[in-house]
Amino acid sequence: MTRTATLEDVAQKAHVSKMTVSRVINHPELVAPELQVVVEDAMRKxxxxxxxxxxxxxxxQTSVVKFVILEDIDHMDPYYTNILFGMATELKKKNYSLQLLLKGSQIEQGPADGFVITGTRVDDYPMLNALKEPFILFGENRGGYDFVDTDNLGGETMATEYALKQGYRNLVFIGLDVKEAFEFSREAGYVNAMQQNKKIPSVNRVKNSTTAARAFMQEHLSEYPKNTCFICGSDRIATGVIQALVEEEKDIPGDYGVIGFDGILLDKVSSPKITTVKQDLWKIGETLAQLILRKINQNGAPQGEMFIKPTLSKAESTK
Amino acid sequence: MTRTATLEDVAQKAHVSKMTVSRVINHPELVAPELQVVVEDAMRKxxxxxxxxxxxxxxxQTSVVKFVILEDIDHMDPYYTNILFGMATELKKKNYSLQLLLKGSQIEQGPADGFVITGTRVDDYPMLNALKEPFILFGENRGGYDFVDTDNLGGETMATEYALKQGYRNLVFIGLDVKEAFEFSREAGYVNAMQQNKKIPSVNRVKNSTTAARAFMQEHLSEYPKNTCFICGSDRIATGVIQALVEEEKDIPGDYGVIGFDGILLDKVSSPKITTVKQDLWKIGETLAQLILRKINQNGAPQGEMFIKPTLSKAESTK
DNA sequence: GCTGGCCCTGTTATCGGTAACAAGCAAAAA
DNA sequence: TTTTTGCTTGTTACCGATAACAGGGCCAGC
Incomplete structure (x- = not known):
C-alpha cells in the first residue's frame, strides 16, 4: 500500500519544514532560490x-465552480460539450472541478467559489444581484455583468462581406425571433456591413427552427431574385432555408447562397454543407474558466467583457 | 460577515458533542432517537x-469523479450534454463534483475517487486494467467491465417491429461501418426481429456520415422496391438516406420509410423529421453516477451491466 | 450484590494543508 | 560596537470533519 506523498514527506526529504515546502508552491518569492531547487527536486522525486x-x-475554499444553464437545455444541447471541456481543461490546472446545474435547481444550494452562468435573461438579474459568489456569464448582456461570448457582430460582418466578395448582389438577413443581445449583435453586424457597402439591408426574423425557416422561405422565395445570399442567424435556420431551396430545385450555390451561424454539427450534415460562422466554443470555455478563476482570486473584481473571434467555415452553400 | 455553520455550532445548539452530530449525519443508527430529533432540529435552524x-x-477521499472521453470528441459532440448533466445531478446529491478529461490528457494525473469512461476500445483495456480507482464505462463492451448503455438490441428490435407493423414489406438495415459492440447489438436487434418474423435480413454498413449514407443510397436505391423501410444505425445515416430519397423525389413515408437511432438533434432538423430510437441520455448519466458512487462505496465491488431502454420517437419519416 | 456486556455518548488524535507570528542571522545604519 | 532592518525559515494554531478508543449507565445473570 503506497501512500501518496504529503508535504511532510517532501519536507523531510528536503530537510526543511513543511512551511517552506508550502511556500515554494504558493509564494516562491519568499524562499531562497537554492532552497527552492532542493525542494522542487524532492517534490519531483x-x-x-x-x-x-x-x-x-x-x-x-471549495475548489468547485458551478456551471449553470438557465434556459431550456434541449435548445442548446450540442453547444455545451465543447464549452464544458474547454472550461474543465482550464480549471483542472488549478485543481478545480465542476458542478453542473439546471434552471430548476436551487443555485444557492451548496457552496462553490464561483459561478459560470448561461442563458440569463433580464428576469434573472435580481437573482444575479443576490449572488454572493463571483460569477461570469456566457452570453452578451446589457446588464453590465462580466461576460464571454462569440464576437457576434464581427462574425456576421465577416459573413456579409464574404457573401459580397463572392459576388452575390442581394443579401438578405434571416435572424432569430428573440430579443436577446446576441441576436441584436448579429443583426448589427449584417446591417453595418451592408451600409458600409452602400446596400440596403433587409432584416427578417423567424423562430429558430428548421421548420419555421423553411416555411418562411416557401412564402417569400419568389421575392428574391437570383444571385441572392441568405445570411442566417443560426445553422438551424440555414438548414431550413436550404431545404426550401432544394425543394424548389434552385441552384446552390450558383443562384442562391446560404450562410449560417454556429458551426456545431448541423452545418456538416446538411446537403449541401453549410458555409457558416463557426464559434470557437472550446476557447470560450477556456476563457470562462480563466476569468472566473481570476475573479475568485481577485476577490470579485470585475473582469469586463470578452469577445471570442469566430471563423468563417467555407463549404458548399456559397460560391 | 456570517460564517456558515459548522458541526461545532450545531453541537453547541443541541447540547451534544460534535461527534454525536457527525453520527446523526453518517451513522444515525448509533444515536438515540430523541437525540437525533434534537440534533436534526439544530441543523435545520x-x-x-x-x-x-x-x-x-x-x-x-476527493469528492471528485472524472469523466473521460477516449474517442475523438467532434464525433459525439451533442451526446454528452445530457449525460453530463444527468450525472452531475446525481453526483451533487452526494456532494461530488466532476472533472472532464479528453484522450490526450494523462488520466492518472491528479486524484479522483472514481472514473466514468466512454469511447473505450480494445486497445484501451491495458490502461483500464492499470487503473487503481473504480470505474464504470459508458458503452457496451465484451471485456467484462461494468457498463451502462442504451439497450441497443432491444431498441433496434423495437424499430424493426414497428416498421413491420406499419406495413413496410422490405426492411433494410444500414448500419455503421465500425467493429463496436453497440453496432453489433443494433444489427442483432434487427436480425432477430427479422428472423422472428420469418423475413430475410439485409445488413449493410457505411461510414457514419450523411455523405456516405447518401452515396450508398444513390448507388443502391434502384435495388429497393417501393414499400421499403430503411432501419438505420444512426440519425446521421438516416439523414443521408432521406436526402437521397428526397433527391429522387420518392414518397416518404408512403413508399419508403426511414428509422434512425439516437434522437439527439438531427431527427428534429431533418425534413421530413425522422422516426428514431431515442436514447435516454439523461437517465444513462444518472445511472452512471449511481453506479460509480456505489462502486466507490463498496470499495470497487463489480456493478455489472446496465441497459437503459430507449423509446421510439415517431415522426414523419414513417407511416 | 457483584460482574459482564450492551448501548450510547464523549474525548483524543488525525487527515494535509495554510496563516500568523516568532526567531535567527547577516548586512546596514547609528 | 551596538542597534536596526530585512530577509529567510521554523513554530504554533487552526480549518471542519471522522475514526478509534474510552467511559458511564443500565439491565441480566450468577
Missing part, C-alpha cells in the same frame, strides 16, 4: 501532488 | 451544510 481537500479546508 | 473539503480530508 516523491511525485508529490498537493491534497486538494486539505488545501481547500485550510484556505476556506 | 442553523441551516447547516457539511463542509465537503473537511469531510473529504478526514475520510481520505
Amino acid at each position: 516523491l511525485n508529490y501532488h498537493p491534497n486538494n481537500a486539505a488545501r481547500a479546508l485550510a484556505k476556506n | 442553523l441551516n447547516y451544510h457539511p463542509n465537503n473539503a473537511a469531510r473529504a480530508l478526514a475520510k481520505n
Whole structure:
C-alpha cells in the first residue's frame, strides 16, 4: 500500500519544514532560490501532488465552480460539450472541478467559489444581484455583468462581406425571433456591413427552427431574385432555408447562397454543407474558466467583457 | 460577515458533542432517537451544510469523479450534454463534483475517487486494467467491465417491429461501418426481429456520415422496391438516406420509410423529421453516477451491466 | 450484590494543508 | 560596537470533519 506523498514527506526529504515546502508552491518569492531547487527536486522525486481537500479546508475554499444553464437545455444541447471541456481543461490546472446545474435547481444550494452562468435573461438579474459568489456569464448582456461570448457582430460582418466578395448582389438577413443581445449583435453586424457597402439591408426574423425557416422561405422565395445570399442567424435556420431551396430545385450555390451561424454539427450534415460562422466554443470555455478563476482570486473584481473571434467555415452553400 | 455553520455550532445548539452530530449525519443508527430529533432540529435552524473539503480530508477521499472521453470528441459532440448533466445531478446529491478529461490528457494525473469512461476500445483495456480507482464505462463492451448503455438490441428490435407493423414489406438495415459492440447489438436487434418474423435480413454498413449514407443510397436505391423501410444505425445515416430519397423525389413515408437511432438533434432538423430510437441520455448519466458512487462505496465491488431502454420517437419519416 | 456486556455518548488524535507570528542571522545604519 | 532592518525559515494554531478508543449507565445473570 503506497501512500501518496504529503508535504511532510517532501519536507523531510528536503530537510526543511513543511512551511517552506508550502511556500515554494504558493509564494516562491519568499524562499531562497537554492532552497527552492532542493525542494522542487524532492517534490519531483516523491511525485508529490498537493491534497486538494486539505488545501481547500485550510484556505476556506471549495475548489468547485458551478456551471449553470438557465434556459431550456434541449435548445442548446450540442453547444455545451465543447464549452464544458474547454472550461474543465482550464480549471483542472488549478485543481478545480465542476458542478453542473439546471434552471430548476436551487443555485444557492451548496457552496462553490464561483459561478459560470448561461442563458440569463433580464428576469434573472435580481437573482444575479443576490449572488454572493463571483460569477461570469456566457452570453452578451446589457446588464453590465462580466461576460464571454462569440464576437457576434464581427462574425456576421465577416459573413456579409464574404457573401459580397463572392459576388452575390442581394443579401438578405434571416435572424432569430428573440430579443436577446446576441441576436441584436448579429443583426448589427449584417446591417453595418451592408451600409458600409452602400446596400440596403433587409432584416427578417423567424423562430429558430428548421421548420419555421423553411416555411418562411416557401412564402417569400419568389421575392428574391437570383444571385441572392441568405445570411442566417443560426445553422438551424440555414438548414431550413436550404431545404426550401432544394425543394424548389434552385441552384446552390450558383443562384442562391446560404450562410449560417454556429458551426456545431448541423452545418456538416446538411446537403449541401453549410458555409457558416463557426464559434470557437472550446476557447470560450477556456476563457470562462480563466476569468472566473481570476475573479475568485481577485476577490470579485470585475473582469469586463470578452469577445471570442469566430471563423468563417467555407463549404458548399456559397460560391 | 456570517460564517456558515459548522458541526461545532450545531453541537453547541443541541447540547451534544460534535461527534454525536457527525453520527446523526453518517451513522444515525448509533444515536438515540430523541437525540437525533434534537440534533436534526439544530441543523435545520442553523441551516447547516457539511463542509465537503473537511469531510473529504478526514475520510481520505476527493469528492471528485472524472469523466473521460477516449474517442475523438467532434464525433459525439451533442451526446454528452445530457449525460453530463444527468450525472452531475446525481453526483451533487452526494456532494461530488466532476472533472472532464479528453484522450490526450494523462488520466492518472491528479486524484479522483472514481472514473466514468466512454469511447473505450480494445486497445484501451491495458490502461483500464492499470487503473487503481473504480470505474464504470459508458458503452457496451465484451471485456467484462461494468457498463451502462442504451439497450441497443432491444431498441433496434423495437424499430424493426414497428416498421413491420406499419406495413413496410422490405426492411433494410444500414448500419455503421465500425467493429463496436453497440453496432453489433443494433444489427442483432434487427436480425432477430427479422428472423422472428420469418423475413430475410439485409445488413449493410457505411461510414457514419450523411455523405456516405447518401452515396450508398444513390448507388443502391434502384435495388429497393417501393414499400421499403430503411432501419438505420444512426440519425446521421438516416439523414443521408432521406436526402437521397428526397433527391429522387420518392414518397416518404408512403413508399419508403426511414428509422434512425439516437434522437439527439438531427431527427428534429431533418425534413421530413425522422422516426428514431431515442436514447435516454439523461437517465444513462444518472445511472452512471449511481453506479460509480456505489462502486466507490463498496470499495470497487463489480456493478455489472446496465441497459437503459430507449423509446421510439415517431415522426414523419414513417407511416 | 457483584460482574459482564450492551448501548450510547464523549474525548483524543488525525487527515494535509495554510496563516500568523516568532526567531535567527547577516548586512546596514547609528 | 551596538542597534536596526530585512530577509529567510521554523513554530504554533487552526480549518471542519471522522475514526478509534474510552467511559458511564443500565439491565441480566450468577
